[in-house]
Amino acid sequence: MDTSIPHTFQVDLRGLVDLLSHHLYSSPKVYLRELLQNAVDALTARRAEQPDAPAEVRLYAEGGTLRVEDTGIGLTEADVHSLLATIGRSSKRGEGLQAVRSEFLGQFGIGLLACFVVADRIRVVSRSARTPDAPPVEWTARDDGSYTVRTLDDSARPEPGTTVHLEARGDAEEWLAEDRVRELARDFGALLPYDVRVGGEPVTELPAPWDRTYPGPAARRVALARHCQETFGFSPLDTVELDIPLAGVRGVAYVLPSAVSPAQRARHRVHLKGMLLTERAEQLLPDWAFFVRCVIDTDSLRPTASRESLYEDETLAAVREALGERIRDWLSTLAAGDPERLRAFLAVHHLGVKSLARHDGDMLRTMLPWLPFETTDGQVSLEEFAQRHPVIHYTRTVEEFRQVAPIAAAQGIGVVNGGYTYDTDLVEALPSVRPGTAVAELDTDTVTAHLDTVAPEEELALAAFLGTARARLDALGCDVALRAFHPLSVPALHLDDRGARHEQAREEAEEQADELWSGILGSLRGSAPRPKLILNHLNPLVRRIGSLGDPELVGTAVESLYGQALLRAQRPLRPADSALLNRAFIGLLEWATHDGTANGEGGL
Numbered sequence: 001m002d003t004s005i006p007h008t009f010q011v012d013l014r015g016l017v018d019l020l021s022h023h024l025y026s027s028p029k030v031y032l033r034e035l036l037q038n039a040v041d042a043l044t045a046r047r048a049e050q051p052d053a054p055a056e057v058r059l060y061a062e063g064g065t066l067r068v069e070d071t072g073i074g075l076t077e078a079d080v081h082s083l084l085a086t087i088g089r090s091s092k093r094g095e096g097l098q099a100v101r102s103e104f105l106g107q108f109g110i111g112l113l114a115c116f117v118v119a120d121r122i123r124v125v126s127r128s129a130r131t132p133d134a135p136p137v138e139w140t141a142r143d144d145g146s147y148t149v150r151t152l153d154d155s156a157r158p159e160p161g162t163t164v165h166l167e168a169r170g171d172a173e174e175w176l177a178e179d180r181v182r183e184l185a186r187d188f189g190a191l192l193p194y195d196v197r198v199g200g201e202p203v204t205e206l207p208a209p210w211d212r213t214y215p216g217p218a219a220r221r222v223a224l225a226r227h228c229q230e231t232f233g234f235s236p237l238d239t240v241e242l243d244i245p246l247a248g249v250r251g252v253a254y255v256l257p258s259a260v261s262p263a264q265r266a267r268h269r270v271h272l273k274g275m276l277l278t279e280r281a282e283q284l285l286p287d288w289a290f291f292v293r294c295v296i297d298t299d300s301l302r303p304t305a306s307r308e309s310l311y312e313d314e315t316l317a318a319v320r321e322a323l324g325e326r327i328r329d330w331l332s333t334l335a336a337g338d339p340e341r342l343r344a345f346l347a348v349h350h351l352g353v354k355s356l357a358r359h360d361g362d363m364l365r366t367m368l369p370w371l372p373f374e375t376t377d378g379q380v381s382l383e384e385f386a387q388r389h390p391v392i393h394y395t396r397t398v399e400e401f402r403q404v405a406p407i408a409a410a411q412g413i414g415v416v417n418g419g420y421t422y423d424t425d426l427v428e429a430l431p432s433v434r435p436g437t438a439v440a441e442l443d444t445d446t447v448t449a450h451l452d453t454v455a456p457e458e459e460l461a462l463a464a465f466l467g468t469a470r471a472r473l474d475a476l477g478c479d480v481a482l483r484a485f486h487p488l489s490v491p492a493l494h495l496d497d498r499g500a501r502h503e504q505a506r507e508e509a510e511e512q513a514d515e516l517w518s519g520i521l522g523s524l525r526g527s528a529p530r531p532k533l534i535l536n537h538l539n540p541l542v543r544r545i546g547s548l549g550d551p552e553l554v555g556t557a558v559e560s561l562y563g564q565a566l567l568r569a570q571r572p573l574r575p576a577d578s579a580l581l582n583r584a585f586i587g588l589l590e591w592a593t594h595d596g597t598a599n600g601e602g603g604l
Contacts, residue, residue: 028175032184034114035059035068035164036196037275042072042162043194046129049073053129053160057196059185061178064168066119071161075126077137080149084112084124084139115164116143118172122164125152129160143169191274191297208297210241210252228254231269232293238345240330242296247319251296253289253327259348260290262355262421268294270310272301278309283316286324288355291348294323328356328363335366346370354422358429365433371426374401374417376409382416382430386437389414393442394427403569404447407493410486411450415442444495444532451483454537465546465554469535472555473562476576479530480558484537491539494565496531533562556587 036057043055054071061067075083115122120143127136136157141147157163168176182198189196190205197203209227214220221239228236236254243250266289268281274297284294301319302311310316331353334342346353350371357364357371368383375385386392391414395401398419408415418424431437440446459466459482469480478494485493535542545557563581566573573581 028117028172029184031114031118031175032181033188033275034112036185036189036192038112038164039068039070039072039162040192040194040275042070042074045073046071046160050129055194057192057194058200059181059196059198061176061181061199064173064176066164066166066168066176066181068164068166069161070163071159073130074128074160074162075124075137076128076131076134077149077151079128080124080126080137080139084141084147115166118169118175119143119166120169121167124162124164125157126162127157127160132160188276189274190276191271193274208250210250210295224252224254227252227295228293231295237348238341240292240327242294242323242326244319244322244326247298247322248300249296249298249319249323251294253285253292253294253323255292255345255349257348259351262287262290262351264290266290266293268296270301271295271297272303273297273299277303281310283310283312284320284323285327286320286356288352288359289324289327290355291352292327296323328360331363332366335370339370342370346372351421354426358422358425361429361433364426364429368434373423373427374420376405376413376415382427383434385414385416386430386434391438391440392416392427392430393440393446394418394424395442396424399570400442403494403571404442406487406490407485408442408447408450411447413442413447413450447493447495448481448483448532448534451485451534454482454484458537462546464551465548468551468554469533469558472558473533476562476580477530478562479532480535481532482535482537485534486538488536488538488540490568491536491541492561492565493534493536494531494562494569494571495534533558533565535561553591556584556591559584560588 039057043057046053047055056069056071058069059066060069112122122141124139125136126139128134135154136152137149138152138156139147139149166176174180178199182201182203185196185198185203186205189203191208192204193206195202195204209224212223214223224239225235228234228239232254234254234257237257238255240253240255242253265282266285267279268284269279270277270281270284284296285292298319300315302313302315303309304311331342331345334345353363353367354371357367369381371381372379373382373385377385377388382392393408393413394416395404396418398417401415401417401419405415405417416423416427418427427439430439462482466480466482473480537543542561545554545561548554548557559580563577563584566577
């Protein structure tokens with residue numbers, strides 16, 4: 001037989017208020033949002049039963065007190081005991097209100113507790129519109145968890161509705177000052193569908209800026225730009241209308257006037273049925289749309305318990321996709337009918353569009369003539385570049401592109417710099433949206449194959465010179481080849497690929513490792529081709545070095561060409577490369593100051 005006795009949880013109200021203020025709510029200012037929310041929900045409940053009932057909210061702040069009056073549904077004494085004195089219970093869950101529950105802002109039953117964040121005493125005087133014969137009731141609560149309830153005579157509240165009185169805590173008087181109350185009421189309630197006033201001054205500004213009628217498109221753009229400046233502090237590059245009836249969303253997206261990092265968190269303002277829910281919504285748009293800041297009003301999204309962020313569910317995912325689709329449509333419309341605005345946008349935010357296009361073939365196809373890429377032909381679109389070159393080569397890093405771009409351009413090889421964010425992905429996706437386009441990653445063999453070979457007799461005459469050069473650079477793991485190429489001003493070209501660089505890194509690690517790790521790294525030895533120093537036979541300096549008779553001077557000169565080629569390619573220098581550059585520099589100084597050289601005998 002079960003002899004256990006049920007017990008009821010005890011709640012430490014002060015501890016709960018501390019939890020709310022330090023962990024659930026981001027700032028004490030949310031107390032005013034909760035008061036407005038309760039008043040608006042009360043108005044909504046009364047209008048559901050009495051469509052012609054007055055719908056007003058009035059706030060009066062004076063001397064560290066705040067009075068909030070509404071003409072809403074009101075409460076009876078039984079309602080007060082059931083709802084105000086029971087933490088977690090919400091009037092929005094009551095029977096008879098389910099049909100209109102979706103119209104309410106608050107559904108968690110903890111809103112009034114937020115007032116204890118700024119007040120140590122709350123007094124509520126209410127009269128029910130549902131039970132007109134019931135007398136007004138007064139509920140007074142303190143932050144120690146105690147409360148009293150009493151009925152009043154009709155003169156205390158002649159008409160249905162509720163009045164909330166707050167008395168500020170000693171450290172929170174600033175939050176109940178009239179100017180602060182007015183500022184918060186405007187911020188939270190500017191789009192509320194009822195008449196809300198602070199000290200007689202209206203705070204609602206309906207219709208919303210995006211719902212107003214303007215003389216023309218230009219006037220609308222000016223008005224929305226002004227709203228963006230007031231809301232976010234910047235003048236937008238452009239605006240995107242967000243009207244998605246099926247998702248219950250209305251608003252506008254403002255395009256940032258300057259580029260931002262994709263990693264920067266985009267914060268948007270979200271109003272829920274007119275009430276500001278959050279100004280830091282981060283999950284509202286797809287990740288690629290980091291170039292806009294949104295202001296929306298919605299009736300379909302769910303708030304979290306703190307009502308300061310959005311609940312991640314299927315509805316939010318659908319709204320996010322719909323908003324992303326709207327921005328896609330805007331881009332497509334610009335591409336089809338307003339190329340100048342599109343160019344202005346892409347000049348700043350091409351990275352965001354590239355992020356979208358790498359996962360959206362239709363968008364890539366649409367943006368092919370517009371998206372800029374760094375190529376051996378300059379900054380051009382992939383469409384234009386593909387028309388010029390039968391094969392589009394690309395490099396995976398900026399360093400590889402800088403290494404080969406001048407040479408490739410002179411030889412007529414079309415190369416795209418794929419080292420920037422998303423560019424390699426887009427180039428590789430090009431054949432899927434532009435059938436017949438050939439795309440290939442550039443490697444050292446391709447570059448070398450496009451360089452002119454030297455006549456056999458000329459290369460044979462330079463055999464001693466080439467032998468000295470190869471012997472000097474062999475210790476650095478670099479081969480030497482002689483070719484003729486343009487531009488003539490480039491004496492030498494250092495070519496390698498990722499495989500060669502990985503092999504070099506492995507060899508360096510093997511040299512520095514202990515016996516155990518050296519053996520392990522040695523087992524990983526690959527067969528990647530070695531880097532090459534391509535000497536330009538058309539360059540006058542290379543020709544003069546090739547005619548020198550002193551092997552030591554030839555070796556020093558070749559080391560200098562190797563170091564200059566590395567620097568030109570902007571490659572990171574290994575310790576061995578740095579030592580070589582220092583040795584070659586000192587060696588050339590010694591030759592330049594040698595007595596014989598000073599008298600005009602020898603030299604480069």
